[in-house]
Amino acid sequence: DAxxxxxxxxxxxxxxxxxxPCNHSTIxxxxxxxxxxxxxxxxxEYVIHGLTSNVNNRMASLAIAEDRKSSTLILHRATxxxxxxxxxxxRGAFYNQxxxxxxxxxxxxxxxx
Amino acid sequence: DGGITQxxxxxxxxxxxxVTLSCEQNxxxxxxxxxxxxPGQGLRLIYYxxxxxxxxxxxxxxxxxxxxxxxxxxxxxxxxxxxNPTAFYLCASSIGTAQYTGELFFGEGSRLTVL
Numbered sequence: 001d002a003x004x005x006x007x008x009x010x011x012x013x014x015x016x017x018x019x020x021p022c023n024h025s026t027i028x029x030x031x032x033x034x035x036x037x038x039x040x041x042x043x044x045e046y047v048i049h050g051l052t053s054n055v056n057n058r059m060a061s062l063a064i065a066e067d068r069k070s071s072t073l074i075l076h077r078a079t080x081x082x083x084x085x086x087x088x089x090x091r092g093a094f095y096n097q098x099x100x101x102x103x104x105x106x107x108x109x110x111x112x113x
Numbered sequence: 114d115g116g117i118t119q120x121x122x123x124x125x126x127x128x129x130x131x132v133t134l135s136c137e138q139n140x141x142x143x144x145x146x147x148x149x150x151x152p153g154q155g156l157r158l159i160y161y162x163x164x165x166x167x168x169x170x171x172x173x174x175x176x177x178x179x180x181x182x183x184x185x186x187x188x189x190x191x192x193x194x195x196x197n198p199t200a201f202y203l204c205a206s207s208i209g210t211a212q213y214t215g216e217l218f219f220g221e222g223s224r225l226t227v228l
Binding site for chain 1: 154158205222
């Protein structure tokens with residue numbers, strides 16, 4: 001399974017943009033890049049996913065490098081509720097890997113008022 | 114509302130006892146997953162199932178067993194063979210078609226403590 005590398009922790013100020021990086025140099029052509037976030041003692045929450053093109057949704061934006069070996073999750077205006085552990089994960093095609101997600105350590109984001 | 118329900122939320126067990134964690138979903142999803150999370154760590158895959166009456170081992174299946182007799186249910190049994198069962202257990206589900214590579218939906222988790 002292809003792995004991802006993220007910084008252990010990052011800090012941000014409230015209402016400022018946050019760029020969370022992720023490296024995935026061994027990504028295969030059929031792997032989707034997923035981002036989830038988790039609050040203490042809760043299940044992970046889906047944030048966004050993409051394959052090649054940049055993606056936007058109501059929660060965040062995902063910028064994917066042209067060679068797909070790295071990506072960046074962008075929170076446009078951090079709020080205190082965005083403080084969580086963010087996981088960057090590669091999801092394989094369902095038919096040959098069960099569509100399972102392999103989680104790494106994640107990045108703990110703290111947001112200062 | 115559709116979602117995933119895990120129970121119990123908290124569970125205490127004596128060493129040597131088996132315990133079963135429940136996971137039910139009403140999302141009509143084919144695929145279901147069990148993950149384990151230890152303090153300060155990411156999630157590790159225990160078992161997953163792509164369809165009723167079929168399941169596969171994940172990375173840390175030893176000491177665990179599952180069944181998938183109904184589409185909506187995927188219970189996990191933590192057996193006495195699991196040496197360090199104290200952990201936070203998470204169940205997830207997703208659409209199970211071959212082309213689908215979208216999101217997983219997670220339950221709220223069950224925290225198991227062995228006394």
